Amino acid sequence: MAYQDIDKVPLIEGDQTFSSIDRIIADVPLQQKRHNKKSWLAPTGVAFIFVNILMVTVGWLLYQGIGIWGNNIPTAWAFDIVNFVWWIGIGHAGTLISAILLLMRQQWRNSINRFSEAMTIFAVMCAGMFPLLHTGRPWVAFYWLFPFPNILGIWPQFKSPLMWDVFAVSTYFTVSLVFWYIGLIPDFATLRDRATNVPAKYVYAFLSLGWRGSAKHWHRYEQAYLLLAGLSTPLVLSVHSIVSFDFAVSVIPGWNTSVFPPYFVAGAVYAGFAMVILLMIPVRKMYGLEEIVTMKHFDWMAKITLATGLIVAYGYSLEVFYGWYSGSKMEHSLLVWRMDFLHQPYSWAYWSLILCNVLIPQMFWSAKARQSWPCLIIVCVSVNIGMWLERFVIIPMSLMNTYLPSSNRMYYPTIWDFSMFFGTVGFFIFMMFLFIRFVPAINVFEIKDLLHKLHREKASKTEEAVATTGGKH
Amino acid sequence: MSETHEARKILDLGRMQWGMLVVGVVLLVVSFALMMVGDSSRGMLQSYLWAWEFWGGLTFGCFVMTLLHHSLKGAWGTSVMRIWEAGGGAVALGAFLLLFVPILWTMFSGTSILYAWADPKIVLGDPILQHRQPLLSPVGAAVTTLIVFGFWIWLANKLRSSTVRQDTSLDAMEEKRRFTWGPVGLVFFILSGTVAFTIWIMSLDIHWTSTMYAPWFIVGHAFAALSLAVFIVCRFSTLEPYAGIMSPKLTLDLGNMMLTLTMFFTYLSFSQYLIIWSGNMPEYAQYYRTRAEGGWIWIGLSMIALQFFMPLLMLVNPTTKRYPKNLMFVAAWVFIVRIIDSYWIVLPAFPNRLHPTPLGTDVLAFCALGAIWFAVFASQIKKAPLLPVYDQRLKEALHHSHA
Numbered sequence: 001m002a003y004q005d006i007d008k009v010p011l012i013e014g015d016q017t018f019s020s021i022d023r024i025i026a027d028v029p030l031q032q033k034r035h036n037k038k039s040w041l042a043p044t045g046v047a048f049i050f051v052n053i054l055m056v057t058v059g060w061l062l063y064q065g066i067g068i069w070g071n072n073i074p075t076a077w078a079f080d081i082v083n084f085v086w087w088i089g090i091g092h093a094g095t096l097i098s099a100i101l102l103l104m105r106q107q108w109r110n111s112i113n114r115f116s117e118a119m120t121i122f123a124v125m126c127a128g129m130f131p132l133l134h135t136g137r138p139w140v141a142f143y144w145l146f147p148f149p150n151i152l153g154i155w156p157q158f159k160s161p162l163m164w165d166v167f168a169v170s171t172y173f174t175v176s177l178v179f180w181y182i183g184l185i186p187d188f189a190t191l192r193d194r195a196t197n198v199p200a201k202y203v204y205a206f207l208s209l210g211w212r213g214s215a216k217h218w219h220r221y222e223q224a225y226l227l228l229a230g231l232s233t234p235l236v237l238s239v240h241s242i243v244s245f246d247f248a249v250s251v252i253p254g255w256n257t258s259v260f261p262p263y264f265v266a267g268a269v270y271a272g273f274a275m276v277i278l279l280m281i282p283v284r285k286m287y288g289l290e291e292i293v294t295m296k297h298f299d300w301m302a303k304i305t306l307a308t309g310l311i312v313a314y315g316y317s318l319e320v321f322y323g324w325y326s327g328s329k330m331e332h333s334l335l336v337w338r339m340d341f342l343h344q345p346y347s348w349a350y351w352s353l354i355l356c357n358v359l360i361p362q363m364f365w366s367a368k369a370r371q372s373w374p375c376l377i378i379v380c381v382s383v384n385i386g387m388w389l390e391r392f393v394i395i396p397m398s399l400m401n402t403y404l405p406s407s408n409r410m411y412y413p414t415i416w417d418f419s420m421f422f423g424t425v426g427f428f429i430f431m432m433f434l435f436i437r438f439v440p441a442i443n444v445f446e447i448k449d450l451l452h453k454l455h456r457e458k459a460s461k462t463e464e465a466v467a468t469t470g471g472k473h
Numbered sequence: 474m475s476e477t478h479e480a481r482k483i484l485d486l487g488r489m490q491w492g493m494l495v496v497g498v499v500l501l502v503v504s505f506a507l508m509m510v511g512d513s514s515r516g517m518l519q520s521y522l523w524a525w526e527f528w529g530g531l532t533f534g535c536f537v538m539t540l541l542h543h544s545l546k547g548a549w550g551t552s553v554m555r556i557w558e559a560g561g562g563a564v565a566l567g568a569f570l571l572l573f574v575p576i577l578w579t580m581f582s583g584t585s586i587l588y589a590w591a592d593p594k595i596v597l598g599d600p601i602l603q604h605r606q607p608l609l610s611p612v613g614a615a616v617t618t619l620i621v622f623g624f625w626i627w628l629a630n631k632l633r634s635s636t637v638r639q640d641t642s643l644d645a646m647e648e649k650r651r652f653t654w655g656p657v658g659l660v661f662f663i664l665s666g667t668v669a670f671t672i673w674i675m676s677l678d679i680h681w682t683s684t685m686y687a688p689w690f691i692v693g694h695a696f697a698a699l700s701l702a703v704f705i706v707c708r709f710s711t712l713e714p715y716a717g718i719m720s721p722k723l724t725l726d727l728g729n730m731m732l733t734l735t736m737f738f739t740y741l742s743f744s745q746y747l748i749i750w751s752g753n754m755p756e757y758a759q760y761y762r763t764r765a766e767g768g769w770i771w772i773g774l775s776m777i778a779l780q781f782f783m784p785l786l787m788l789v790n791p792t793t794k795r796y797p798k799n800l801m802f803v804a805a806w807v808f809i810v811r812i813i814d815s816y817w818i819v820l821p822a823f824p825n826r827l828h829p830t831p832l833g834t835d836v837l838a839f840c841a842l843g844a845i846w847f848a849v850f851a852s853q854i855k856k857a858p859l860l861p862v863y864d865q866r867l868k869e870a871l872h873h874s875h876a
Contacts, residue, residue: 237740249751256752259684261744310660317664318684325608325671326682327601328756 003368006299011108011450013291018448021292025442026190028287030200035437039286044433050426057419058133066136068416075399075411080130082391083421085243086271087127087428088169089264089387092236093272094120095176098183099232102225107453108300110446111293115283116276117180118439122431123275124173126424131165133420161245168242172235179228185211186221186445240268247394253330254319254338254398263315267387270308270357274383277301277376283436292442299370305383306364312390313358330403337401338393345410346397349389356386490851497844504841507834508575515586515825517834518579522587523819524838525576526674527697527812528846529569530690533666534698535561536629537691540662543632543655549726552718553702554636554861559853560698560846563630568849570622572842576673577618580611589679601680614672621665628658637857666691677822681760685745692741693811696734700807703727707801714860721795728794731803735788739781764817767827772817779810812839 014020028034035041061068071078094116101109135141156163188208195201211217244264247255257263277298284293320339323331341347360382369375396411435441507517535557542550542557559565576587585592589602590609596602607613632651639647667687675686683689706727710719749757764773784807793799816835820826 241740241744245747245751248748251752251754256748256754256757257684258686258745258748259688260748262685262688262741307656314663315684318667318687321667322682322684325605326756327604 003371004295006296006367006371009294009296009299010454011111011294011296012447012454013294016291016451018451021444021447021451022190022194024289024292025440025444025447026187026194028436029438029440030191030195030197032197032437034287040433040437043282044430047426047428047430047433050423051430053419054423054427057416057423058129060416061133061420062137066134068414069420070411070413070417072409072411074402074407074409075396077399078396078411079413079417079421080134081246082388082395083424084127084130085264085391085395086388087123087130087424088240088243089268089271090275090384091120091123091127091172091176091272092240092265092268093276094118094123095172095232095236096269096272097276098179099229100236102229103233107450108297110450111297111442112276112280112301113446114180114183114439114443115280115441116272117176117183118432118435118441119272119276119279120176121173121180122428122435123272124169124176125431126428128169128173129424130420161242161249164242165246168235168239172239175228175232175235179225179232182221182224182228183443184439185209186213187440187443189213190444191440236269237265240265247398252398253328253334253401253403254394257319259315259318263312263318266308266311266315267390270305270312271384271387273301273305273308274380274387277305278380278384279432281373281377283441287436287441289442292447295371298376299367302364302370302376302379305379306361309357309361309364309383316354316358334398334401338397346393346400349397350393353386353389353393356382357390360386486851486855490848490855493844493848493851497841497848500837500841500844504834504838505575507837513834516832517838518575518586519820519823519826520832520834520838521842522576522677523816523835524842525569525572526819527815527839528842529572530694530815531697531701531846532561532565532569533625533691534694534696535559535702536566536625537561537659537662537666537695538698538702539629539632540655540659541695543651544659546652547726549723549730551861552706552715552723553699553727555854555857555859556702556705557698558629558633558636558857559850560701561629562633562853563626564853565846565849566622566626566629568845570618570626572845573618577611577615580614588676590676605676608668608672609676617669617672621669624665625662628654628662632658636861640858640862663687663691674819677819678760678763680756683745683749683757683760685741685748689738689741689745692734692738693814696731696738697808697811699731699734700804700811703731704801704804704808707797707804710797710801714858718860719797724797724800725791725794728788728800728803731784731800731807732788735781735784735807764821766821768829769817769821772813772829776810776814776817780807780814784810 016024066080069079071080094113097109097116098113098120101113132138132141185208188204189211192201192204192208195204241261241264244260248257248260250256280293280298284290320335323335337344337347338350339347341351361379363369363375363379369379400408400411402408504517504521507513508521538550539554539557539561542554579587580591583591583593585595588609589595590605591611596606602609608617632654635647635651635654638644670687670690674690675681675683706715706719707724709715746761749761752758761773764770784803787793787799787803787806793803816829816831820829820835
């Protein structure tokens, strides 16, 4: 692909009109036959196989208990919490794009916000499974976790970040879902009006909640959307900060690190943006969305990925520097445990994460790399692997190396650990493909609004030019 | 764009530069004299270190905001860029390198007046300080200081020359080059600053470490630099050249940036406190324990209201951000509170400072270094137009102001 000056690439390419926008975006869910091709069936089918693997794993887990995982003492938290943190992080890009970029009046978000919000919801669903199933018997766990005073006087420990996590993640999921749905209402109305299939018309009419597009509707809508954006913004910071507190407030070496909150938030946005890029590349190609999601969007997303990646890399350097500076024997032993690739069994995980999260993403300094599909894919895959490894290094690897060396014990994941993780990956992809099939993956009315603004800007520039030259060229 | 620059005339930068320089030098001479006198030496040096931390920190804050401006494409930063360039430029950085000499002198004198690690007798009985010797020794500190200042001065000079050159050459490529140097410089500033701030300030609390410290330190001083710049722009908003770009959108952007830093600084402060409090490990908790004794706790607690709730409540109100006069008040508030916060961070580290009562030496050192800072600032700001006239983003800012 030829290198373009990104400043000259428009946010919407081609000579678009409102009806062409409808055709490009809204017809994707309306023309169901378009999906009966290998491009949709193959990934959805493969993902569905993994959904089945997940169901078998969960079934076996509920029958047998969490002993089927490799967790032990002292490594009581392992793949389950690693996966939980990873999935919560993946969801963060959605909230950042939909809420923070909205408040910052960033127009480029319009083409990708719906897609990334859906990603947030499915990622949080995947994340929620792990702590819930880690309890072994979720139906019993509910009895003990539900925060209400009971006759035994047993209260949940409100000083524990695990308790805060329950509120943070459930609030995050609820607000994200409502935000996503509110944004969908005008588009569901568009689908209702364009649908020729009667059942589809009824379903979309039901989902659009009687939307007529009146000035009053729009006024209410704008207010609600802005309010939810304001609510979601602190959630971007708070959710992953609280997740980081799960570890940081303890005294375990490798966990009791004060920089964890911002470093976890940056890591979450990092992995999230990498996932948006990774999924958006094939989807825009499959459904001919190239003129709506342009190279400019990828360039911006790659820049944010690079910036957050640098913050994450700074976090790694702080851990190493202050690990040395503290002069603490435990901190030193932890550094050796993580980094000594000649003698320590899991040091490969640490060095792989440095390769994936620190070295490979430096490609994004180059504008050409940010416009190259192979580079974008390589970097984003590597970031997602790297961010998973980061959580592995922080969580089970720290637990394996305790204050009491006689308690140290190796952790080895079992096949059920892997099947559970890959099962959720399958679930996530399966849900994303269902979403693309039945819901407009790009916000139709926001793109129309953007198109209107772009036309107006163009017209005012032309007027200025005419005024300057006096109409002579 | 008018080149009359009324704001500059009213400030009378030439008089300000020389006036401040004379005051600064006189006070500095008195400070140095007091450093030599046995009884007042300890107090004077401690006060001097605090003043250096605040005014030097403001210089670093201006420098890091310049780097941030050259890394982002926001039009709002154009209005304040020249203020940051003057406050955090090569000359300002060079001046604070020179002003570091008395601190360096105490390190080499082998006493623990400022740094316990500078005293060989203390190091001999402390395995942790022995372990840190490559960094926390007079030679290690001097070499690190020279390297980081050398790099920062070089970079600040490069960026400043580029903006000034663009004012005359109109070459848009200059701006593109700065977009490359800005982020690279930012990365290296943060990395080198982390090591330097650890030596200069964190090591005052002898065994304490916190991975949050450097980001917290940088953001705190960037906040002071932003508030100073916002104060100046809003104070002279009715005069040229600022009158030409002043608009509700610009004040809204500047106010929102202040709001963001208010929340971000509090987020970092609270996270660090919560994690250390929860861990309750002696080597980490002693930092807050020291600052919760005597009268210090009242300063610490008042910071929650003064540095977070007050600016937050003022800045969430759109009316505050719509009028330059209101924003100027908030900026002045933040700047003053940053001085108190800096006092609370540095001075309780010294065992003889059990109470927060300001000493005469504190006032003396603060005024001396403050006067020098403003003298350097005035000398630099008059060398170039107050707004980078040919910066592409200034056209955007102008467009917003007239929209």
